[in-house]
Amino acid sequence: AEHALLTEWEELEKEYLNLEEDHKLYQTKIDEMKKSQDVCSKGISHQKYRIKQILESVKKAEASSKNAEDLAKLKEIQKKATNRKNQFREMEDILPHKNGVYLSIILGEVNVSLLSKQDKFTYKQEYEKFKLVCTVITLVWAICLLTFLAGYRWFDAAFDFLLVWYYCTLTIREHILKVNGSRIKGWWVLHHFVSTVCAGIILIWPESDSFRKFRDQFMYFSIYLALIQIMQFYYQTGALYRLRALGERHSMDISVEGFQSWMWRGLTYLLPFLFGAYLFQLYNAYVLYQLSHDPKCEEWQVYVLAIIFLVLFAGNTLTLLGVVKKKLSK
Amino acid sequence: AEHALLTEWEELEKEYLNLEEDHKLYQTKIDEMKKSQDVCSKGISHQKYRIKQILESVKKAEASSKNAEDLAKLKEIQKKATNRKNQFREMEDILPHKNGVYLSIILGEVNVSLLSKQDKFTYKQEYEKFKLVCTVITLVWAICLLTFLAGYRWFDAAFDFLLVWYYCTLTIREHILKVNGSRIKGWWVLHHFVSTVCAGIILIWPESDSFRKFRDQFMYFSIYLALIQIMQFYYQTGALYRLRALGERHSMDISVEGFQSWMWRGLTYLLPFLFGAYLFQLYNAYVLYQLSHDPKCEEWQVYVLAIIFLVLFAGNTLTLLGVVKKKLSK
Numbered sequence A, B: 001a002e003h004a005l006l007t008e009w010e011e012l013e014k015e016y017l018n019l020e021e022d023h024k025l026y027q028t029k030i031d032e033m034k035k036s037q038d039v040c041s042k043g044i045s046h047q048k049y050r051i052k053q054i055l056e057s058v059k060k061a062e063a064s065s066k067n068a069e070d071l072a073k074l075k076e077i078q079k080k081a082t083n084r085k086n087q088f089r090e091m092e093d094i095l096p097h098k099n100g101v102y103l104s105i106i107l108g109e110v111n112v113s114l115l116s117k118q119d120k121f122t123y124k125q126e127y128e129k130f131k132l133v134c135t136v137i138t139l140v141w142a143i144c145l146l147t148f149l150a151g152y153r154w155f156d157a158a159f160d161f162l163l164v165w166y167y168c169t170l171t172i173r174e175h176i177l178k179v180n181g182s183r184i185k186g187w188w189v190l191h192h193f194v195s196t197v198c199a200g201i202i203l204i205w206p207e208s209d210s211f212r213k214f215r216d217q218f219m220y221f222s223i224y225l226a227l228i229q230i231m232q233f234y235y236q237t238g239a240l241y242r243l244r245a246l247g248e249r250h251s252m253d254i255s256v257e258g259f260q261s262w263m264w265r266g267l268t269y270l271l272p273f274l275f276g277a278y279l280f281q282l283y284n285a286y287v288l289y290q291l292s293h294d295p296k297c298e299e300w301q302v303y304v305l306a307i308i309f310l311v312l313f314a315g316n317t318l319t320l321l322g323v324v325k326k327k328l329s330k
């Protein structure tokens, strides 16, 4: 038996030598890849720099020239430059991106680039699933808190903690999405920051008269929001799959009528509920504002939360109107 | 001027064609690198699997054989296998690693591997700097809270928020370090989880008699901890630089006497203060336990915090004793 084992080991050793070769080759491939990466990155920034210079000269020439033919030529250059910029965007898809301030603070300088379309798609899909799971948990929890868990401040606190954690995590993931080229509007990300602060303030709101008066309303609001978020999940994943099937998200053009009509149908369902949620936020702000005028109310949380809900209402409404307007104009 | 611009644009266009070639080459290099990566990963898992099988057979053979020479051969195989495993560890340094549960939940399936020694070193260095900056902020803040900001619950809450955020962020970064092969003990990471919970509970502790009685003590404790953490920073970055100069962290061997003596000198300074901090935690637990027996005290936070501080004391002390014992036996 010992002998058999020894020969077996020696065989394995031979395979190991091969593996060592593969490993060395792998290191070489990494180095080559990085070098090639550098060449591309530098090339793109050089081109961008030059294009910027040319466009500036074009602007100047346009101002001074009045010849129609010349102006046409200048317009042509501008059009080509815009085109070129879109091409760079495509090229940058497989180049690593620098983390912004937020990710640098939270994660440090670790590279979170997803270097293929497939990886990006999977990551986005997972992000939507993560939101869905957390939403369902908050939904069930909020219902429990309104029924048989009512009156235990401890469970309320745990719920608020969950919200703080959830919104915090969302902002991290959304920044990763942004680094990887998602066009998610800045406000939705900021909105999750503000929501984190909002949940944090509710968390430290001492159990007082004002707290008890607002608490149930906040639970109803959370339930309503959770239900909407489930609808959003179906819309967003639907859009994700369809756009993937269409090939490219950002080079989407108007001729893709199937997608457009699907999208508008989805939005028609969604928009009334979304505006309903924003009105609910306005109503929250109003109720809190009234509460804060109660002479018995001493908690600063009430007043600050009123302002936060007002900000959420205003930011959401304006952004959503902007999105709809832009979609209509396409 | 229009003409000059047009020729300039055409020149740029030519360069762009080169860039397109470079970009294609880059995509090829990525693909090759990934393929080579796959080969290595599979090779290593195959070897590991075979070695495990062989070691099992060796165990069986050892039990049945009594021949001294055979036994020596079997021991030889075992020694070689251990060696081989260390070699795999080295090889895996430049292979991507799967995120654990925690990172998968927070970040999702994004790859946070650092694929070179240099990147790992930079990341660790940055992690230490991040801790230092946050520590100095808490130090200054805690001193303010003890002097001219005393009595504003709002500033206290913001301080506790900062601690929650800081410890949360630490655990994320430490998990990234672990994914990249750091040997940081599980307890220190867990310790930061527990600290997050601890700060969270202090955050929601209503302003009551018990809160006011413990508040100053907690501030003194925070200051003491911050001072120690600054000492730790000097020790850890010192160790980091020295080990880097020595070449390899994990293949460190006893002959490197210079490092060993430096380390022991550092530890001799550090250890008394660390044990002092743990005794402080024990004292916190004791004071809180006493407070919780006060008939006027109704807050559940007091009792729970007493337990948490006791857990921190016990875990820290045991882990530190374990670390010292292991270092002594080397």
Ligand SMILES: CC(C)(COP(=O)(O)OP(=O)(O)OC[C@H]1O[C@@H](n2cnc3c(N)ncnc32)[C@H](O)[C@@H]1OP(=O)(O)O)[C@@H](O)C(=O)NCCC(=O)NCCS
Residues within 6 Å of the ligand: A124, A181, A182, A183, A184, A185, A188, A225, A232, A235, A236, A239, A249, A270, A274, A277, A316, A320, A323
């Ligand atoms: C109105 C709405 C349905 C439009 O969605 P849309 O059709 O995908 O909008 P856009 O075309 O502007 O999307 C651009 C990108 O942002 C993403 N995005 C849009 N809204 C988002 C949101 N609320 N959260 C996360 N990502 C969002 C899209 O998925 C898309 O990503 P991609 O570039 O990676 O493909 C969507 O913005 C929405 O649901 N907003 C309401 C959010 C809200 O108010 N939630 C809580 C209520 S308080």
Ligand SMILES: CC(C)(COP(=O)(O)OP(=O)(O)OC[C@H]1O[C@@H](n2cnc3c(N)ncnc32)[C@H](O)[C@@H]1OP(=O)(O)O)[C@@H](O)C(=O)NCCC(=O)NCCS
Residues within 6 Å of the ligand: B124, B181, B182, B183, B184, B185, B188, B225, B232, B235, B236, B239, B249, B270, B274, B277, B278, B316, B320, B323
């Ligand atoms: C005792 C101590 C100084 C030993 O440090 P050390 O000599 O680096 O210990 P080890 O050799 O076991 O270190 C192994 C790895 O863990 C890291 N590490 C050790 N303690 C760490 C800690 N507290 N935080 C983060 N990383 C730590 C080391 O940097 C090393 O990393 P590497 O594998 O990437 O090179 C250190 O563990 C320590 O400071 N512990 C006390 C922590 C504490 O109690 N803090 C708060 C007081 S409540």
